[in-house]
Amino acid sequence: xxxxxxxxxxxxxxxxxxxxxxxxxxxxxxxxxxxxEMDDKVFEQITNVATLPGIVQAAYAMPxxxxxxxxxxGGVAAFDADAGGVVSAGGVGFDISCGVRTLHTGLKAEDVAxxxxxxxxxxxxxxxxxxxxxxxxRLDAGGMDAMLRGGARWAVEHxxxxxxxxxxxxxHGCMAGAEPGxxxxxxxxxxxxxxxxxxxxxxxxxxxEIVEIHDTKAADRFRLRQGEVVVSIHCGSRGLxxxxxxxxxxxxxxxxxGYGIDLPDRELACAPxxxxxxxxxxxxxxAAVNCALAxxxxxxxxxxxVFADLLPGTHLSLIYDVSHNTCKEEWHTVDGQxxxxxxxxxxxxxxxxxxxxxxxxxxRDIGQPVLIGGSMGTASxxxxxxxxxxxxxxxxxxxxxxxxxxRHQATRxxxxxxxxxxxxxxxxLIRSPSLRGVAEEAPGAYKDVSxxxxxxxxxxxxxxxxxxxxxxxxxx
Amino acid sequence: xxxxxxxxxxxxxxxxxxxxxxxxxxAFEQAALAxxxxxTDLDWVAPDEAVGIRCEAPDSELLLVDxxxxxxxxxxxxxxxxxxxxxxxxxxxxxxxxxxEAVDTQKHQPAVEVKGATYTELKVVRDExxxxxxxxxxxx
Numbered sequence: 001x002x003x004x005x006x007x008x009x010x011x012x013x014x015x016x017x018x019x020x021x022x023x024x025x026x027x028x029x030x031x032x033x034x035x036x037e038m039d040d041k042v043f044e045q046i047t048n049v050a051t052l053p054g055i056v057q058a059a060y061a062m063p064x065x066x067x068x069x070x071x072x073x074g075g076v077a078a079f080d081a082d083a084g085g086v087v088s089a090g091g092v093g094f095d096i097s098c099g100v101r102t103l104h105t106g107l108k109a110e111d112v113a114x115x116x117x118x119x120x121x122x123x124x125x126x127x128x129x130x131x132x133x134x135x136x137x138r139l140d141a142g143g144m145d146a147m148l149r150g151g152a153r154w155a156v157e158h159x160x161x162x163x164x165x166x167x168x169x170x171x172h173g174c175m176a177g178a179e180p181g182x183x184x185x186x187x188x189x190x191x192x193x194x195x196x197x198x199x200x201x202x203x204x205x206x207x208x209e210i211v212e213i214h215d216t217k218a219a220d221r222f223r224l225r226q227g228e229v230v231v232s233i234h235c236g237s238r239g240l241x242x243x244x245x246x247x248x249x250x251x252x253x254x255x256x257x258g259y260g261i262d263l264p265d266r267e268l269a270c271a272p273x274x275x276x277x278x279x280x281x282x283x284x285x286x287a288a289v290n291c292a293l294a295x296x297x298x299x300x301x302x303x304x305x306v307f308a309d310l311l312p313g314t315h316l317s318l319i320y321d322v323s324h325n326t327c328k329e330e331w332h333t334v335d336g337q338x339x340x341x342x343x344x345x346x347x348x349x350x351x352x353x354x355x356x357x358x359x360x361x362x363x364r365d366i367g368q369p370v371l372i373g374g375s376m377g378t379a380s381x382x383x384x385x386x387x388x389x390x391x392x393x394x395x396x397x398x399x400x401x402x403x404x405x406x407r408h409q410a411t412r413x414x415x416x417x418x419x420x421x422x423x424x425x426x427x428x429l430i431r432s433p434s435l436r437g438v439a440e441e442a443p444g445a446y447k448d449v450s451x452x453x454x455x456x457x458x459x460x461x462x463x464x465x466x467x468x469x470x471x472x473x474x475x476x
Numbered sequence: 477x478x479x480x481x482x483x484x485x486x487x488x489x490x491x492x493x494x495x496x497x498x499x500x501x502x503a504f505e506q507a508a509l510a511x512x513x514x515x516t517d518l519d520w521v522a523p524d525e526a527v528g529i530r531c532e533a534p535d536s537e538l539l540l541v542d543x544x545x546x547x548x549x550x551x552x553x554x555x556x557x558x559x560x561x562x563x564x565x566x567x568x569x570x571x572x573x574x575x576x577e578a579v580d581t582q583k584h585q586p587a588v589e590v591k592g593a594t595y596t597e598l599k600v601v602r603d604e605x606x607x608x609x610x611x612x613x614x615x616x
Binding site for chain 1: 484486487488489490491515534538541542545548549552553555578579581584585586587588589591592593594595596598613615616
């Protein structure tokens with residue numbers, strides 16, 4: 001990105017003053033190296049977001065921002081419904097409520113080491129991953145609607161996990177306001193047999209070792225101990241979410257002129273929150289959030305079964321579950337005024353600081369765990385929300401490394417088999433139904449996740465707590 | 477004579493599909509081939525089973541996105557891959573048949589699932605030589 005079009009506010013904050021039809025400024029959080037490498041499309045997209053009706057304060061881009069659809073991936077924007085604010089299907093994205101959850105195993109890396117191969121094989125067999133894979137659950141019409149209303153709570157009620165899990169999930173595992181009636185039959189058809197599946201692309205299930213602790217106090221509260229093994233699951237709302245995204249994007253593109261909205265880019269398709277299309281989308285999107293929460297809950301159950309078979313007595317407890325493609329109704333203070341806003345986070349993680357009422361009792365005084373996924377061979381991080389984050393980007397942080405190279409370039413540069421062997425020599429076992437898929441997801445095709453996390457930490461968006469290194473990766 | 481062909485074009489996180497042909501229908505068929513080629517090698521997919529598809533849109537660009545999304549829905553809901561397409565257009569109405577087979581992980585080694593066709597880099601145009609081009613980015 002050309003730096004001369006930005007005003008540098010600090011070593012990790014860059015500002016674009018409103019020009020053209022922008023209603024608010026745009027702010028990018030990144031260090032000089034990250035912003036220099038950032039695609040020019042991020043500039044174009046984040047300034048486009050700033051033109052949308054009812055946008056509040058500024059349009060934000062996180063340190064992992066890259067070229068997305070309408071919104072950049074790593075984009076955050078909040079809208080006030082009563083000031084003509086909009087909800088945007090493009091601002092949430094296709095994989096609604098895609099997110100990460102991380103579980104304690106309580107096991108030490110050296111205890112897991114002799115069983116690594118068997119764990120990798122068993123997890124790969126028992127957790128459906130990749131194109132065309134199906135779960136064991138089949139939902140009829142009534143079951144589908146109950147799942148879309150209940151989310152992870154529905155899964156727990158059906159024997160997948162425990163009540164204690166729900167405390168550690170955003171919205172307590174169940175997004176209010178879901179309207180299964182707004183979800184099309186096509187979307188439900190895509191989901192019939194997809195509950196409990198990882199999907200493909202950058203989705204994964206990993207065993208990871210905690211290799212560094214950066215913040216002892218928060219690590220203690222999250223019960224993170226160096227040398228211990230955790231499980232992280234990255235996936236979303238599967239076919240149902242994709243279909244809802246597809247259908248509402250089209251509906252909003254066609255409806256926008258009727259609402260007097262001039263779209264600078266069709267992918268920014270949106271509708272006023274106070275409109276039939278806006279309300280229908282919110283009802284459907286919230287149902288998709290529940291679908292993603294139920295999906296991660298069922299996968300958690302499958303993972304626990306594998307551990308129970310191979311390492312009897314192991315208890316996998318949930319540290320936290322975050323969603324990074326959402327639009328949520330939240331209260332935020334803007335210019336000293338508390339306002340109810342619709343916060344879009346597309347490839348961005350919510351990062352509530354200490355004291356936030358939505359946090360479970362045992363985490364309330366320390367802040368929300370913020371889970372940042374890496375790519376196959378690289379590190380993941382656990383951060384914690386900060387108080388000052390509330391004054392920056394509506395308590396949001398990055399979500400991962402973000403691609404730096406297209407899939408095409410990646411397959412030209414790496415071969416799946418060689419990559420699997422190379423990672424194995426570093427002690428990282430990969431299991432995937434597709435070697436080309438592995439090459440497309442090569443760690444080198446992503447930005448340096450450590451640099452992204454460092455920038456988020458320095459910008460005060462969230463604070464580093466622990467670094468995780470992959471041991472086993474099941475790729476979709 | 478314009479030869480029908482397809483290609484991919486890069487997008488940072490995802491993939492662009494481009495179909496070129498002597499007619500708009502041919503360009504649409506080629507764009508569909510490009511989409512399957514994101515998932516697997518076209519030669520590995522036997523065109524054994526036929527599926528009918530219909531859609532309608534206010535303009536040709538939206539129609540291209542609708543066509544690809546209709547295929548994505550059939551791929552996902554039927555767990556199929558398609559390797560042969562026949563499209564006919566009547567104004568902004570599309571009738572098509574797609575031929576393919578059930579996904580077989582061993583045989584097809586599917587690299588990635590296509591989530592949806594997008595309006596990014598969306599273009600349906602006829603150039604001076606008369607050839608049609610239909611393209612957009614698909615989210616994977």
